[in-house]
Amino acid sequence: MVPGKPELAEISELPDPVAAQGELLVAGLLVGVCATDSEIVHDGFGRVPPGQDRMVLFHESLGRVLEAPPESGFAIGDHVVGVVRRPDPRPCEPCADGQWDFCANGEYTERGITELDGYGAQRWTVPPEFAVRVDSGLGELGVLTEPASVVAKAWGQVDRIGARVEAAPRTVLVTGAGPLGLLAALIGTQRGLDVHVLDRVRAGRKPGLVRDLGATYHHDLDAVPVRPDVVIECTGAADLVFDVLGRTARNGIVVLTGISGSEEEISVPGAAINDAMVLHNTVVVGSVNAGMAHYREAAKALSAADPGWLERLITRRVPLSSWTDALTRAEDDVKVVIDLRR
Incomplete structure (x- = not known):
């Protein structure tokens, strides 16, 4: 999609990504939808990756690991969430210390928002240092990790x-x-x-x-x-x-x-x-965004919560084939997710 041009929002066939050395290859399961996504589509918020004329949307993710290098700390089958923000290329002091959510110069990038493709794909890759393992017992509820x-x-x-x-x-x-x-x-x-x-x-x-x-x-x-x-x-x-x-x-x-x-x-x-x-x-x-420690705290909080209560937060599951329907808010919506497998 192109920020600010909802008429160009579509499903595209792209080549399967190839994990770079040390990266995880992940099967996308769900993405969560929030107001930021609607602002990107309708209002032009966000920036496409350099050299591209469009971007893959969505920053709230849940996937299952398909390939994991032995030294990555992850295993095939792990449920993972990808971190949204990346430090700037000439790291300020907070970014150099792993606190990219406190970036001082504003040159960070963000998956699905600012100069990086998002997680709205059936396959995506991510460096292990920007992935968070979530309790497989949570199942699809792990998609709540980023907002948490x-x-x-x-x-x-x-x-x-x-x-x-x-x-x-x-x-x-x-x-x-x-x-x-x-x-x-x-x-x-x-x-x-x-x-x-x-x-x-x-x-x-x-x-x-x-x-x-x-x-x-x-x-x-x-x-x-x-x-x-x-x-x-x-x-x-x-x-x-x-x-x-x-x-x-x-x-x-x-x-x-x-x-x-x-x-x-x-x-x-x-x-x-x-x-x-x-x-x-x-x-x-x-307070904006989140660092790695916050993702881990979120994963712990979700694991300790009543899964029945968490399930009630997800009020609609929209298939990928009609993903733009997720951008229109229904009266009683809380959290809407898109199923990337359908």
Whole structure:
């Protein structure tokens, strides 16, 4: 496909890839679909690989290893997820240290997004250092690893910032009950926290998914009965972002993971928010993408979760033959995946 030209989205026959020395050859099983994919197709976000006029889409992957060099640490039959981001060619200090999710100069590349073909293929290759083994017992649920890695990083930021105070968080508010929000809530419950999830919908599957985690669902911020120690913001809704800043407990931590994707201007009570943040020692941090440690944490969290609950996150499975249908969001969708085998 060509970014920004949905009329050119198609299925193409390409030569089977040949793994370079040391690489894994993988049979693609599923890819997950997120808002970024739709923005690439419809809005022109992303960049095709150099020397190409189009790109293979999708960055959320799940595959099965077909070929693995003996020294790779992987074996034929392993279920794997490919990492999205790659360090820049003249590595900045974070990239040189393996923290490409903190790239300082912005010259990173990303599978299916920025200058690299994605995982939306029945065969793909990947260097072992950019592959993550997932529990084969998860089956197709391993496709949730990449979105889970994003919120695993967010929780990692909470841990690092929280170390400034000799007091562990007790309550968390997750804003948004899409895939990121629900997976953030899952990790919060696994940590034994009092988890509250805010979303605007009043019915459908989301409230039940939250309740079945042992968390509390809200559709009105004013009705949330706690001042949370932690906020994981997953909507990117600008008015909501600023609304939660003045509502945390003392020493609160707010992690922003949602992209607004808009230039809409809003009015905010800047002075009141500033005073509340200063007087309460509030920290706000943005968090994007994920590093290898976050992928591994995500894989652990999914392995420890109730597979029946995870299965309910995947609301539609679209065959490859009609993959563009996955880009149109249905009313009760949570996570949509494309089956690359059909």
